[in-house]
Amino acid sequence: MRVVDLIKSTDKTAFSFEILPPLKGTGIEKLYKTVDTLREFDPKYINITTHRSEYVYKDLGNGLYQRARMRRRPGTVAVAAALQNKYNITTVPHILCSGFTREDTEYVLLDLQFLGITDLLVLRGDKAKHESAFVPEGNGYSHALELEGQINDFNKGLFVDGSPIKVTGTPFSYGVACYPEKHEESPNMEQDIYWLKKKVEAGAEYAVTQMFYDNRKYFEFVERVHKEGINVPIIPGIKPFGKLSQLSMIPKTFKIDLPQELASEAMKCKTDEEARALGVEWCIHQCRELIAYGVPSIHFYTVSAVESVKEVAKVIY
Numbered sequence: 001m002r003v004v005d006l007i008k009s010t011d012k013t014a015f016s017f018e019i020l021p022p023l024k025g026t027g028i029e030k031l032y033k034t035v036d037t038l039r040e041f042d043p044k045y046i047n048i049t050t051h052r053s054e055y056v057y058k059d060l061g062n063g064l065y066q067r068a069r070m071r072r073r074p075g076t077v078a079v080a081a082a083l084q085n086k087y088n089i090t091t092v093p094h095i096l097c098s099g100f101t102r103e104d105t106e107y108v109l110l111d112l113q114f115l116g117i118t119d120l121l122v123l124r125g126d127k128a129k130h131e132s133a134f135v136p137e138g139n140g141y142s143h144a145l146e147l148e149g150q151i152n153d154f155n156k157g158l159f160v161d162g163s164p165i166k167v168t169g170t171p172f173s174y175g176v177a178c179y180p181e182k183h184e185e186s187p188n189m190e191q192d193i194y195w196l197k198k199k200v201e202a203g204a205e206y207a208v209t210q211m212f213y214d215n216r217k218y219f220e221f222v223e224r225v226h227k228e229g230i231n232v233p234i235i236p237g238i239k240p241f242g243k244l245s246q247l248s249m250i251p252k253t254f255k256i257d258l259p260q261e262l263a264s265e266a267m268k269c270k271t272d273e274e275a276r277a278l279g280v281e282w283c284i285h286q287c288r289e290l291i292a293y294g295v296p297s298i299h300f301y302t303v304s305a306v307e308s309v310k311e312v313a314k315v316i317y
């Protein structure tokens with residue numbers, strides 16, 4: 001079932017969880033344990049992130065280095081398939097421009113189609129760690145919008161024995177990302193919403209927000225995108241504040257604000273456990289307010305926050 005239908009399929013506010021594939025060389029058992037515990041909250045689907053390759057350098061001596069591309073967290077497709085088969089749940093792999101050529105993407109899409117995994121989240125992806133601005137991979141894409149084009153055209157121009165065959169359009173449906181506090185590279189909110197609208201016009205059926213800690217930012221954003229004629233569900237992406245170091249890490253990494261009240265309370269915390277408890281309390285309040293507002297569903301970022309997400313879900317489920 002498509003994500004937009006899944007979130008409509010319940011009277012309660014639907015939940016979804018986003019998880020990371022395990023590090024290269026490790027097994028999937030730990031992930032199964034995580035999903036086992038999160039299933040209690042009846043997630044309608046599970047997202048699996050994708051991570052671009054990074055360059056690693058091997059010192060060959062004499063000032064010579066060998067450069068190689070390495071993916072630290074491969075396996076998005078495999079994890080999506082494993083979870084779908086084990087739990088009979090819709091899985092939503094993230095598909096990136098970053099670190100992928102068009103041919104890489106074609107293979108990913110082929111594998112997903114064979115596996116019957118047809119709900120995607122389409123993203124540009126983060127820039128490489130060693131780069132100051134985003135650089136597409138080989139003949140890859142600069143923006144999610146272009147990647148949507150390849151997904152929409154999947155199946156077009158198929159030939160068998162030299163004869164064109166009838167095609168039925170793309171088997172995929174997908175959502176995209178959006179930013180209640182604007183994407184860091186956008187000169188202003190107007191531009192960012194302009195490109196969001198293009199992504200929706202190209203075929204995105206919903207958008208999931210970057211995490212935010214001030215619900216007013218989400219409410220204002222939703223009003224604004226509606227005014228611009230964007231009428232797809234805007235799914236709030238939520239992550240409980242987790243530890244003291246996040247006071248500076250969250251604004252720096254995600255280019256979002258922490259509200260004054262949350263920051264002041266966090267600064268009074270003496271330990272990470274106190275900060276985590278505050279984060280859970282704040283998140284419960286956020287979720288209650290979002291549910292009262294009538295959000296289409298809530299998407300939880302669970303990375304390094306599974307325990308907190310469970311505590312929040314227990315209260316609001």
Ligand code: FAD
Binds near residue numbers: 049094145199
């Ligand atoms: P785009 O839509 O391409 O937008 C990037 C910037 O370019 C924006 O400023 C936008 O306004 C502008 N823009 C958009 N289209 C055009 C255009 N055609 N021409 C000119 N400007 C344009 N990253 C990962 O690496 N892996 C993940 O699994 C992952 N999952 C995520 C899940 C969610 C829900 C969210 C919100 C983000 C996720 N990210 C992930 C991070 C995301 O990849 C980054 O925020 C990235 O910098 C932007 O991705 P995007 O798809 O929004 O890009």
